[in-house]
Every structure is written in structure tokens, then in C-alpha cells.
Amino acid sequence: MFLDKDFLLTTDTAKRLYHQHAEGMPIIDYHCHLNPVEIYENKNFENLTEAWLVSGTYGDHYKWRLERANGVPEKLITGDGDPYDKFKAWAYTIEHSIGNPLYEWTHLELKRFFGIDTLLSTKTAPEIWEKANALLATDAFKRRNLIKRFNVRVVCTTDDPIDDLKYHKLLQSEKAFKTLPAFRPDKILNITKPGYGDYVAKLAEVSGVAINSFADVVAALHQRLDYFASLGCKLADHALDIVVYADATAAELDKVVAKARAGEKLSDEEVAQYRTALLKAFMREYHQRDWTMQFHIHAFRDLNTAMFNKVGPDTGFDAMNDRPIAEPLTNLFQSMEDEDNVPRTILYSLNANDWMPMATMMGCYQKDVKQKLQLGCGWWFNDTREFMRKQLTVMAQESCLPNFVGMLTDSRSFLSWTRHEYFRRVLCELLGEWVQRGQLPDDDATLGKMVEDISYNNAHDWFHFFEKTEY
Numbered sequence: 001m002f003l004d005k006d007f008l009l010t011t012d013t014a015k016r017l018y019h020q021h022a023e024g025m026p027i028i029d030y031h032c033h034l035n036p037v038e039i040y041e042n043k044n045f046e047n048l049t050e051a052w053l054v055s056g057t058y059g060d061h062y063k064w065r066l067e068r069a070n071g072v073p074e075k076l077i078t079g080d081g082d083p084y085d086k087f088k089a090w091a092y093t094i095e096h097s098i099g100n101p102l103y104e105w106t107h108l109e110l111k112r113f114f115g116i117d118t119l120l121s122t123k124t125a126p127e128i129w130e131k132a133n134a135l136l137a138t139d140a141f142k143r144r145n146l147i148k149r150f151n152v153r154v155v156c157t158t159d160d161p162i163d164d165l166k167y168h169k170l171l172q173s174e175k176a177f178k179t180l181p182a183f184r185p186d187k188i189l190n191i192t193k194p195g196y197g198d199y200v201a202k203l204a205e206v207s208g209v210a211i212n213s214f215a216d217v218v219a220a221l222h223q224r225l226d227y228f229a230s231l232g233c234k235l236a237d238h239a240l241d242i243v244v245y246a247d248a249t250a251a252e253l254d255k256v257v258a259k260a261r262a263g264e265k266l267s268d269e270e271v272a273q274y275r276t277a278l279l280k281a282f283m284r285e286y287h288q289r290d291w292t293m294q295f296h297i298h299a300f301r302d303l304n305t306a307m308f309n310k311v312g313p314d315t316g317f318d319a320m321n322d323r324p325i326a327e328p329l330t331n332l333f334q335s336m337e338d339e340d341n342v343p344r345t346i347l348y349s350l351n352a353n354d355w356m357p358m359a360t361m362m363g364c365y366q367k368d369v370k371q372k373l374q375l376g377c378g379w380w381f382n383d384t385r386e387f388m389r390k391q392l393t394v395m396a397q398e399s400c401l402p403n404f405v406g407m408l409t410d411s412r413s414f415l416s417w418t419r420h421e422y423f424r425r426v427l428c429e430l431l432g433e434w435v436q437r438g439q440l441p442d443d444d445a446t447l448g449k450m451v452e453d454i455s456y457n458n459a460h461d462w463f464h465f466f467e468k469t470e471y
Helices: 012-022 036-041 048-052 061-069 083-094 101-114 125-136 143-149 166-173 196-207 214-230 250-261 268-289 305-311 326-338 352-362 385-398 418-436 444-462
Strands: 027-029 152-156 178-180 235-240 292-297 344-349 373-375
Touching: 012 418, 012 444, 027 444, 036 143, 036 166, 048 083, 048 125, 061 083, 061 101, 083 101, 083 125, 101 125, 101 418, 143 152, 166 178, 196 214, 196 250, 214 250, 214 268, 235 268, 250 268, 268 292, 268 326, 326 352, 344 352, 352 373, 352 385, 373 385, 385 418, 418 444
Parallel strands: 027 152, 152 178, 235 292, 292 344, 344 373
Antiparallel strands: none
16 A cells, blocks of 8 residues: 555556556656766765765755654764664664655655665664665666656756856756756845855856946846756756845945945845846846746754754755745836836745735736646645645645646756656645535546646647757
């Protein structure tokens, strides 16, 4: 029963939809945090700990949070503990994680990647470690071969505007899949963060644009957008942890930039003015280039100051925020609609209470393009069966679910492609229940096409990753 071929598929309709329509569809992973250097170098993982828990300077903070909750010492999480001891600590944690999605994901990855059906525990850890490591040493488990094995056609990484994108250039020779950059300008938006002045100086250097005003910042970013576009970039992404809105004159913006570069403290109003003006500049660029803009809203980051100082960001010390977003987000989109410069947009929020405000706001600015604004899939803490179902339901009730662009991994792991399978099973499960209750016709042709479109076709067509002759 556990993770058998029909897990989550609770009706005959769900089983048909998944096995006949979803299961064989390719994958477009339009938002992830894989390292393009690792994709290019195409090395084997040294062991299952590197593949699963920690690789280089980053790792799986989903797992790290759970280990801390289970009393695992930091030495065996982000510290210098022995790799096998770290793996055993994860096995110990899995024994205590029933009900957490990581319990299902961990065993699904063992099953799909390694053919291991054994439940992970402290008792079975030695045999699983030995079998997985033997497979990880083979050519089939090199990074690129893992991507190919799961029929991934596009991988969109997350890249800073000043990145040279060297490895994206080198990866253009790879024919089995595309590795494309995605523009992530958080550092230029986060004007109150330490190092803003140094970052502006680096932006000026790589763009060749002398920066002495807010308009110069925009000009420098325009140059970087051109560069990203030359390497196939079609998406931008913003970690919009808070949403603010305030208009400002050019002179006010120049003053704000000068103060920030000098290290002077800014008022909340000045921060709002700068972020609003810069987001508007980005939205104009994205619309004119026919790119997709993504807003990831309401992460409450780096809450444990002592651990942030010790191990840095993105290590499992973030949470969910609950600040108001409806008015500032609407003001931003209305101001751009007045200019006819609303780009294709996907809106995500860590706080599911935001989904209805976002979904209903989206409906006010749809035009020209099929599903120009989308409600993003259940993200981060919401990347669970319960909240996948909720997001699909909100999207269906407030917009056009058959137009949805589907799942992404948002992961740093090469073993996360199974999240697409999990999502597709949840989608088919939900549709099957709607059919069973008489809410939908039991029409495999219509529903099957819908499942195929959400699984792959919509992303293929909507993002314009391919020429018409490709795939």
C-alpha cells in the first residue's frame, strides 16, 4: 500500500488520469535553485549525504529544520560531522516524521532513483547507505544523467543580475535539456541590507554604466536584462518578503539611492518609494520583453539571529509572515495597468490566507494572453498534499485551472524531480473526487488533456522556452 503504483489515487478516474495522461509527461522545472556549475561539471555525488542533505555550501533546509526538531546536534546538520553519521541522523529523524511530507518524499526518492523499497530507519540505514552509494558512483547517477532520466526538458536556475552566466553559456551545447538563467534581483531591491553600496558598485562595473542616480540603476539593470535575454532567459523572480507601495519623484529617488550608498539609515517611506519605483521599472522591462515575473511573497527570514550569524541564510531559520498585501499589491498592478505594462505574472505566497486576495486581484488585470496572471503552486511550507489541493481549488474557483502552468521543485537537490510526480498524483486525486461527487463529467478525453496541459503543455507554451520546431 505505501507508495504503491496507485498511492494518492483514490478513485478509478484518478488512476486513469494519472497512469494514462500524467505519468509519462516530460518536466519543465521553471523555478529551482540548482547550481549551473554542478550541472555543467556533471560529477558523481560522493555519497547519499552529499546528494540528499548537504552539498558544498548549501543543502536541504527542509530536512535540517526537521532534524533540529528531532534533537539532532548541529554538527550532524550543517557542521563538520562525518557524512555517514549525518545520514544516520537523517534516518533517525525519518523514524519520527510520520505525517510530514518529507516522510513521503524521502521514500519516494529512494524508490524512484535507487529502486529501494525498504523503509529508512536507523536499523536499515547501513544497507540503504551501501546500495545507494554504489549506484551514485555509476555514470547513470551523474548530475546531467539524473536530469535526463526524469525527462526534464528545461531547468531554470536562480541567478543574480551581476552573475557572468559562464556555465549557462557552456551548457548551451547540451541538447537533451535546456539550462536557462532566471533573473533574481533581490540584492538591488533590498536597499536596507548591509552591502547595498558595494553591490551597486559591482553592478556598475559589470554593466559598464556609471551609477550616480536612480535612473542609472535602471539603465544598468536594463543592460543586464539584455545579457540574460541573450542566453535564453524568459523569467524573473522576486523574493518579495513584504509588499509596500509609495510613489516618489525622480529627485526623491536619487536622494534615497545616495543615502543608501553612503550607509545612512532610510525611513520606511523612503524604502517603500525605492522598492515601488524599482519594481515598476522591472515590470516595464518584463512586459516589453514578454517575460514572466514571479513574486514570492511573505517569507519571514533569518529569525534566529545567533544561528544566522553562525551558519548564514537559507539554512532553515525562516518562517511565514502575515502582513497585509491586498492594497499595496493592487496599487502596484493598477499603476502598471494604467501604463499597459503588466507582465505575465505568477503570484506565490507562503501564507495561504493571501491566496484568495491574490486570486481575486488577478482577475482584475487578465487580458491579451491566456492566463496572463497565475496563482502559483503551493510553495515551501505549503508544498504538501493539503495545500497543493487548496491552491488547485482556489485557482479553479477563481480563475481557469486548465490554464495553470503546474509544478516546480524550488529545490537545490538533483533528487527532487519526484515532486512533480507527487503534484500530478494530487491533481488527479482531486479531479477524481470532483468526478465522483458529480461536480465534473467523467470524460477522460477532456480531463486527460487538462492533466497533460497542467503537467507540461501549458508551461511549454506559456513561457516560450522553445522554438516551434523544438519538442
